[in-house]
Amino acid sequence: MKTIFKFIIGVFLLFIGFSCDESNDHLSGISIDTEDFTIEAPLVVKKRDTLGFLKGSSNKGEVTYSLISQTPENSVVLGVRYGEIIVENPEFFNSDITDEVNLVIEVKKQQETKISNVTIRRNLNDPDGDGVESNMDSDPNSPCLPVQDENYTGYNSYNSIWREADCDQDGISNIDELTNGTNPYFDESSIGDIDGDGLKDDVDPDPNDPCLPEKFIGYQGFDPENDIWAAGDCNGNGISNGDEVAAGRSPYPFPNLPCNDIFNFELENYARELRTVDSNNGEGVTIGVIGGNCGTILFTGGSIFNQGCFNDDVRIPFFFEPVDQTSSNGRVFVELTEYSCLAEDRVSSRKFTVEGLGTYAGASRTVELTYIITQLGDDIPDDERVTTGTLIIRPL
Known part of the structure; x- marks a missing residue:
């Protein structure tokens, strides 16, 4: 029995040896x-x-x-x-x-x-970097010859000769054109802007309409000297773009957003009692009331300019215009507005007009307006007719 067992063990070990040899042959056989x-x-x-x-x-x-x-x-x-x-x-x-x-x-x-x-x-057969091999290049040392069309992109933008050249002869080097996002093979200055809206005619959906594509308050890319643009009325309020700019206002409308989204602050901050400080008449108190149009606050009461008016039905509309949709600051203006000022006897009254332009800070609820007040009436001496000054409205 022991002899048989030893025989089996021997055969097993011999088998393992053959297997190892075969494995080694397999590895060594890779080439x-x-x-x-x-x-x-x-x-x-x-x-x-x-x-x-x-x-x-x-x-x-x-x-x-x-x-x-x-x-x-x-x-x-x-x-x-x-x-x-x-x-x-x-x-x-x-x-x-x-x-x-x-x-x-x-x-x-x-x-x-x-x-x-x-x-x-590295391929050295294109010394000027124009992407044309020397034996096919009409001038192997000129990166702008042969002349290419405006859609050409086969140039080598790393080649120093090509980078310093000006293939569209617009006074701007090829590499500066690429950096600026313009085409080194086309002079963009040759494209006009007929309507003055700041978009070149090749990308303007309507090159003759200064209000298309639609822009909103805060846009400054227009050309105010362009006659077509100046005659337009981009916010549709009946006042030309040119006249809006001359008055210090934006000629563009608010976007179609909720009013508070546009102003980036709560308009209700102005709907309360506020202190007025007038450069001519000292201090007083006015009441702010939100107007019907977005961004309009009516400052009410005879003490708004501290003129000694004894009536409370004075209402001066201030129109707020943000710098852009992300800002809580901007311009404020008063279009020509007529109001009556009741005298102390509560019988006689004087009539005035006021217009002005200034700034506001939404976070602090502060307005500063430079104004012109004109007293109406034939009996008013010329030296008393017009008053200019500054009005500051701020929280109490």
Whole structure:
């Protein structure tokens, strides 16, 4: 029995030995084929371009590739499966930083590896960077010849000769055009703006309508000297754009938003008793009432300008105009408004008109208005007829 047991153990160990030998033969039987090679880059190289493919195979199926090193660093990345050589930094291939990029690649199958050295040479056949090879270029040293149309994008934006040139002859270098978002092959100044709305005619949906596309309060891109624009009425209030600007007001409407969304503060902050300080007549108290139109506050009571009026039915509309939709500050103006001022005898009265322009601060509920008050009547001496001053309205 012992003899049989020893025989079985011996056979088992012999089997294991054969298995190990077969396994070792399997590993040692892997062969990898690869080589060192050189690639010449295109005239103009762009990010994510594929410049070529790594070379490698084995007798046991697909190999994998690893990038051991590259000079300069971050020039390329490798494709995950097929070994594509993909551009990461085009500047290394398009400028004179270096004439070649060198890669050290590990080609691997299981435990077997080989090294492949890849050289990518910068293409030097386009000295002026216009994207046309020298033997096809009518002037290899002029980046603007041959003349290209406005849709041309085949240039080398890293080439110093091309960057400093001015191919559309508008006084702006090619590279500054790219930086500014304009076309180095087209002079944008040749495009007009017939209606003066600040949009060039090539992108304006209606080049003859100064109010299209619709703009809102805060827009400043218009040309106030343009006759078509000045004659328009972009907020539809019956006052021309030119007259609005001359009066210090925006010619554009509020966007179609709730009033408080437009003003970025609570208009109700002005709907209360507020202190008035007048440069001519001292201090008083007025009451603010929200008007029917968005942004209009009616300041009421005879003490608004502290003129000694004894009637409370004085109502002066102040119109608030924000700098833009994100600001709680802006301009305030009073269009020509007539009001009566009752004398102390409660019988006689005087008539006045007032108009003015100023600023407001929404957070502090403060208004500062520069005004002109004119007293009406044929019997008023000329030197007493017109009064100018400053009115400040602020919380009590």
